[in-house]
Amino acid sequence: MEILAVVVFVGAYVLIVTERIHRVAAALGGAAIMLAAGVVGAEEAFFSEETGIDWNVIFLLLGMMIIVGVLRETGVFEFLAIWSAKKARGQPFRVMVTFVVLTAVASALLDNVTTVLLVAPVTLLVCLRLGVPPVPFLIAEILACNIGGAATLIGDPPNIIIASRADLSFNDFVFNMGPIVVLLLIVYLGMCRFLFRKAFVYDEARVAQVMSLNEKDAIRDRVLLIKAGAVLLLVMIGFVLHSALDTEVSVIALLGAGLLVAIAGLSPKEYLGEVELPTLAFFAGLFIMVGALIEVGVIGSLSTLVTEATGGNLLLATMLLLVVSAVLSGIVDNIPYVATMAPLVATLAEDTGNPGNVLWWALALGADLGGNATIVGASANVVVVGIAERNGYHISFLEFFKYGAVVALITVALSAPYLWLRYFVFA
Numbered sequence: 533m534e535i536l537a538v539v540v541f542v543g544a545y546v547l548i549v550t551e552r553i554h555r556v557a558a559a560l561g562g563a564a565i566m567l568a569a570g571v572v573g574a575e576e577a578f579f580s581e582e583t584g585i586d587w588n589v590i591f592l593l594l595g596m597m598i599i600v601g602v603l604r605e606t607g608v609f610e611f612l613a614i615w616s617a618k619k620a621r622g623q624p625f626r627v628m629v630t631f632v633v634l635t636a637v638a639s640a641l642l643d644n645v646t647t648v649l650l651v652a653p654v655t656l657l658v659c660l661r662l663g664v665p666p667v668p669f670l671i672a673e674i675l676a677c678n679i680g681g682a683a684t685l686i687g688d689p690p691n692i693i694i695a696s697r698a699d700l701s702f703n704d705f706v707f708n709m710g711p712i713v714v715l716l717l718i719v720y721l722g723m724c725r726f727l728f729r730k731a732f733v734y735d736e737a738r739v740a741q742v743m744s745l746n747e748k749d750a751i752r753d754r755v756l757l758i759k760a761g762a763v764l765l766l767v768m769i770g771f772v773l774h775s776a777l778d779t780e781v782s783v784i785a786l787l788g789a790g791l792l793v794a795i796a797g798l799s800p801k802e803y804l805g806e807v808e809l810p811t812l813a814f815f816a817g818l819f820i821m822v823g824a825l826i827e828v829g830v831i832g833s834l835s836t837l838v839t840e841a842t843g844g845n846l847l848l849a850t851m852l853l854l855v856v857s858a859v860l861s862g863i864v865d866n867i868p869y870v871a872t873m874a875p876l877v878a879t880l881a882e883d884t885g886n887p888g889n890v891l892w893w894a895l896a897l898g899a900d901l902g903g904n905a906t907i908v909g910a911s912a913n914v915v916v917v918g919i920a921e922r923n924g925y926h927i928s929f930l931e932f933f934k935y936g937a938v939v940a941l942i943t944v945a946l947s948a949p950y951l952w953l954r955y956f957v958f959a
Contacts, residue, residue: 533571534828540565541821545863548908549929555907556810559817566824576827583823585816586867588782589689589911593645593812595785599764600649601806602796606757610750613657614742622739624664624732628672628724631655635673636680636717642771643781644681644688644912648673652919663738667925668731670916671932672724675904675939677912679720682900683713686771686781689911690861690870690899695775697874698881698892702775708893712950716901716943723942727935756796763792811918815865818908822868831864831872846884850894850951853877857898858944862905862937870899890955897947905940907932 544562548555566572576583603609620626631651638647651673659666681687685695685705694700751757767788774781793803825831842849861869873895881891903910907917907929913936917927 533569534830536569537566537571537824537828538830540569540571541825544821545908551928555929556814556817559814559821561817563817563820566820571824572820572827577820577823580823582871583827585819585823588780589645589819589867590812590815591782592643592785593649593815593911593915594807595782595787595789596646596649597807598789598803599760599767599785599792600653601803602756602792602798603650603760603764604653604806605753605796605798605802606760607750607752608757608760609653610657611747612654613661614745614747614750616654617658617661617742618745618747622662622734622742624662624734625725627658627662627664628669628728628731629721631658631669631673632676632721632724633717636676636713639677639680639912640683640687640713642768643686644677644910645915646771646785647681648677648912648916648919652916656919656923656925661738661742663735664733665731667920667927667931668728670920670925671927671935672728674910674913674916674932675936676717676720678900678904678910679713679716679939679943681912682897683710686774688896688900688903689867690903691896692781693867693870693874694892694896697878698889700889700892702772704889705896708889709896712897712947715950716946719942719946720939723939727938756798759795760792763788763795766791808915808918808922810921811915814914814918815911818865819868822864825864826868826872831860831869832876836876842880846886846890847952847956849880849884850890850955851948853880853891854894854898854944854948854951857895858902858905858940861899861902862909862940865908866899866903866910870895873899887959888955890951893955894951897951898944901943901947902940904936904943905933906936909936909940 540562544558547553547558567577572583578584616630617627620630635647635651652670655669655673656666659669678688683706685691685702691705695705767784770777770784771781774784796803842852857873877891877895907913920927
């Protein structure tokens with residue numbers, strides 16, 4: 533079963549990378565083979581917390597997609613697009629910097645999936661107005677999202693898993709992850725100038741046209757905007773307080789979506805238009821395939837090899853955990869990877885003493901930043917690729933990889949000396 537699971541997963545992954553068939557078909561096909569061959573059964577695929585579909589992720593996405601669908605009907609995205617373009621004086625690099633910073637900060641305060649659902653539609657509209665290619669801007673935002681989300685407990689789903697397992701607070705994440713995330717964001721802004729330089733096309737005629745627009749005219753339904761804004765604010769507060777409320781973020785998102793639908797007075801066709809069913813299906817297939825690898829012990833064996841290879845050396849364990857987490861999170865989604873790795877890190881922490889919780893920070897940084905390497909590395913990546921495709925813009929696996937891998941490599945490389953200096957040299 534182990535060999536079959538690996539062959540099916542690798543085969544599906546190759547199809548996703550080469551785009552021989554659509555990524556949704558590859559993921560669902562791989563999941564179907566896993567189920568048909570008995571590698572996993574219905575119980576393991578649909579109901580197990582360790583190997584099944586992560587329904588919290590699926591329903592978080594569904595709830596936020598519905599909220600975004602209602603917001604779109606108000607015209608607020610057009611308002612933000614015109615406003616941000618005018619503030620940046622229509623200059624593409626300034627626009628990118630604006631969105632990168634906005635995305636990173638919002639990802640820390642919310643979660644990265646919610647952030648990209650809100651920012652991506654605005655980005656598409658800005659790029660359309662300015663006549664610049666939107667794909668580089670969307671990729672830049674994805675990468676910023678995963679960097680910024682690493683700063684807080686709620687910013688990236690793997691952080692929630694780590695916090696629960698290690699009994700870490702919101703303030704623990706801000707104090708330990710915040711400084712390096714700020715540094716990485718500054719470095720990343722400099723990288724954007726070089727990585728995406730071909731996208732900074734300045735069209736004076738289009739800029740002049742945008743500067744002449746009145747963004748207030750874009751708002752089509754002010755009453756609905758107030759209703760949707762109030763519900764979104766409540767959802768954001770719920771995300772921040774979800775640990776104290778002992779409520780999953782998916783439940784908060786669904787409650788917000790249900791409340792907004794009830795008071796919006798829209799038809800289902802209007803607010804369900806933003807639901808990315810292919811994205812949700814892709815996640816389901818990916819979760820089942822990764823769950824199959826967990827079920828047969830493949831990921832567990834790899835993780836055990838990592839922990840045993842350290843020989844009790846805390847510094848070696850920290851660096852190895854950082855690097856391996858970054859690599860594996862780029863291959864499989866970082867959520868199931870962290871869920872699998874967390875118990876092993878807990879055992880390693882007991883054996884080494886884990887001063888300053890350095891092993892947990894190494895796992896978080898490796899998983900969050902390594903998720904930038906590929907399309908399937910993090911939830912936000914898949915969501916934005918789906919939004920782009922739905923609007924007629926294709927982001928291939930390799931196109932994303934040539935940017936994401938560079939950013940992941942440099943940010944992880946900078947994280948290593950941070951961990952060494954803070955927790956070993958100046959501890």
